[in-house]
Amino acid sequence: MADIYTDAEDERTIVEVLLHGLGTPRAPKLRVLRIALARSLQIPTPPANELDGSSLGGSEYALERITGAGQSADEEGRRDYDLAVRAMLSIYHGEDMFHGEESDRRYRRCLQRHIRRGLQEIRTTWRPGHDFHGFLYHELFAAATTKPVRFDLxxxxxxxxxxxxxxxxxxxxxxxxxxxxxxxxxxxxxxxxxxxxxxxxxxxxxxxxxxxxxxxxxxxxxxxxxxxxxxxxxxxxxxWHTIPGARLREWATENRDVPTLTVWPGVDVLGEPIHFDVAASPHLLVGGTTGSGKSVCLHALLLSLLWRLEPTDLQLTLIDPKRVELAQYAPFPQVTGGQVIEDVGDALEALQDLVDEMERRTLLLRQQEVANLAEGRAQGRIELPYVVVVVEELADLLFQSREAEAPLVRLTQKARAVGIHLILATQRPDSETFSGLLRSNVPGRIALSVRTGAESRIILDETGAEKLLGAGDMLLRPQAGAGTRRAHGVRVGSDDIRLCLQRFRGNRP
Ligand SMILES: Nc1ncnc2c1ncn2[C@@H]1O[C@H](COP(=O)(O)OP(=O)(O)OP(=O)(O)O)[C@@H](O)[C@H]1O
Ligand SMILES: [Mg+2]
Missing domain, CATH: 3.30.980.40 (Threonyl-tRNA Synthetase; Chain A, domain 2)
Structure with missing residues (x-):
């Protein structure tokens, strides 16, 4: 009978977790498969059918290797957990997975879907180089506990x-x-x-x-x-209490009376939601060391927009030379070029196109005698959407193509009025990445934790970010002149992103 299949990407994840995450390259792969199962069982909606079947480059695992089915207990702690796993899946799916061949087939299929979904989750939220034990702690335990803990010093x-x-x-x-x-x-x-x-x-x-x-x-x-x-x-x-993505959804869908590009990156130290208007920033730098929570923060900013806005209000230009984080947004109907830009040459071209778009819009604003896009839209004279440009790793982009700096600087200098706003993320807050003209024209800053006070100064013009707690802890100064505030970021996961993007199914022009 068919057992559990993975694909090539799953296998890479398993190897990376063993090697870089657990630091036990020779340990049995089933360790990772079980973690993946646990992760998937935390998600309340069942995994997709697309995770069925086998594929080239993947692997096959006998049920006994995963749940110990049919094994007798030995000194190394191996045991038959099959009944327990079967019971968990029966409860989760509300079906009997104990009796008969059909229910056994169903059990194996569900097990495979969960394991593969769990591996996907690990892939999208953890990266080699990040602390895997911290990741496990947050993903599997911290997110599940919401009980207030008494702590009085x-x-x-x-x-x-x-x-x-x-x-x-x-x-x-x-x-x-x-x-x-x-x-x-x-x-x-x-x-x-x-x-x-x-x-x-x-x-x-x-x-x-x-x-x-x-x-x-x-x-x-x-x-x-x-x-x-x-x-x-x-x-x-x-x-700690994690701030779940569901809170962000509430804030974004319940607060209708706010500026179009309002975002909710997290809560203040006492737990009150914080929001600001990206258009007022009007451009943002998000900096922090690897694993500090930049990508999760970008997701929170993007979902703030995508929970509220329609494709007629918003166009996204997504540049992700690391090719990891932003692909999930490709289903949004107004993504420039219909896909995430991964190639640096394409990115340069897209930025130059945006400069042209900026010039066209500037002319249009002048013809319509309005001061900016917001005014033009409010008066019904201009129907263009806002454009939010996200660069997932500014250092990678500039390192591979220094020419990209010129259009970036042009945009930061002039695009504000025409409704084009940049959000630049970097894990290398140094003067080479975030220098001179870019620096002075990108006044909005979000600092996640960094290693040194000097790095904090590059991002924020002040120290402090070196003291942050990691995992989405941030210092926020959304606009020049605004005070710097401490915030704890919303923990947006790939299930939140998928749920949000379901809004746009069948909406593609
Ligand atoms: N707001 C948050 N709440 C709880 N945990 C978080 C939060 N933000 C991030 N984390 C934890 O930190 C991990 C790393 O976050 P993230 O991938 O966003 O880091 P990053 O700064 O983008 O790293 P890199 O520079 O390597 O891309 C997440 O997988 C998650 O476990
Ligand atoms: Mg990242």
Missing amino acids: AQEIIAGLREIGVSAQIRGVENGPRISRYRVYLDDVNHYDKVKRGLDKLGLHLGLSTRQGILLQEDDGRGREARVLALDVPRPAES
Whole structure:
């Protein structure tokens, strides 16, 4: 009887997880298959039929290798888990998978679909080089727990403050998704500077690494005169709450009365949603080290738009030289060229076309005597969509084609009024990637965690991002002159993206 088949891409994923993820290249592949099964079972909708069958370059696994069917227990911990797996799938699919040949066939088929979907999920959310154990923790456990965890450090904070020579009282605590904010009342108003200088010491006292900083918020806006402070203390990862993609959907679909290009990247430290208007930015840089959550952040920005807007409102130009992240958006009916641009030569051409488009639009605006696209659309004089250009890895693009910088700079200088906005992501925040003219014309900044204060300064013009907690923790300054805010990103997964894009099925012009 047919067993479980994978395809060539699945096999590559399995090998990469064993090699780079678990660091056990020789371990049995079934380890990965079981993780994939667990991941898929977390998704509430059943996996697609397309995952059936076998394909060239794939592999075949006997059921006994996956569930231990028919095996007797041995010292190495191998056992027959088949009944347990069968029971899980029966419950998940609401069918009897125990009795008869047909139900057995069905069981194997469902098992294959789940395993292959789980492998796909791993592929889209984890990359070799990222921390796989952290990934597992977040994907399999953290996302599943939403119970608030009590975490109260008040006494230790008082003691830690005393150690740096500050006498104070705690007047309250609020628990956000990852941070607890303690309101501290200073007995002596002149101790503000001592607190500020002593934050690292205080962190050490609380058992935090110097990387995970305590941030000081001036509560009553009086700066060094302040008597009431707020200390944002990061909590251990076990107590974090993930912000699921479903929240983003609610925000985007329930808030109709906001500017067209409003996006919701995440929540503030106390859990309140944050939003801003990309058109006001008017161009954004998203920077952070590998695995910090840039792509997930880009997905949140894109889904904010795609949950609300129609293809008549929005055109997307998607440039992804790494060829990994953006392919999922190809079904959106208004993707420039009908597909994600992966080739650097094509990207250059697309950017030059956009410069031409910008000139055409500028002329049109002048003819219609409107100041910008928003005004033209509001008055019914112009029907053109906004254009959002996403570059998934700016460094890769510029490294392979320095000429791409010129049209990028032109667009950042002039495209604002005509409704063309750039979102540039990079894992290499250095002056070569994000230099001079580009830098001064891209005022919107999102910094995910980085290694050094210098990298933080490249992205934000200030330090701080080196203290972030990773996994979508960010500092946000959507516009020049706006204050920098801390946010925890929405965890958008490929199932959220698929669900959203179902809106556009059959909508292709
Ligand atoms: N908002 C979030 N909430 C929880 N976990 C997150 C969040 N954002 C990212 N993560 C975790 O971090 C992992 C890496 O995220 P992502 O792929 O976006 O990183 P990246 O910065 O794009 O990395 P690279 O530079 O290698 O492309 C995700 O797979 C996920 O496990
Ligand atoms: Mg990425």
